[in-house]
Amino acid sequence: MGCTELMFTSDNEQGISNGAVDGVLMTANFQEVELGRQLLTVLQEKQPDMPRMCMEFWTGWFDHWGDKQHQTWSLEGQYVTLSHTGKR
Secondary structure, three states: OOOOOOOEEEHHHHHHHHOOOOOEEEEEOOOHHHHHHHHHHHHHHOOOOOOEEHHHHHHHHOOOOOOOOOOOOHHHHHHHHHHHOOOO
């Protein structure tokens, strides 16, 4: 017996710099173009035979009960990030 499913971690900048778990796909979490490019480049270096993948693309941040404003980022900024992240 053994695990036959794809296992992955969902990491921010600090998590990726801490290293990987053997046999587990590392993925990146980010919101901005430059950080996304940096993290995906690091993933390429750390696991060259694995796909580069954004697991969590942040369109906002956690809301808290009683907050007066919903915390999101502009649609334009999200579009720029998504349209440029996958380009080499």
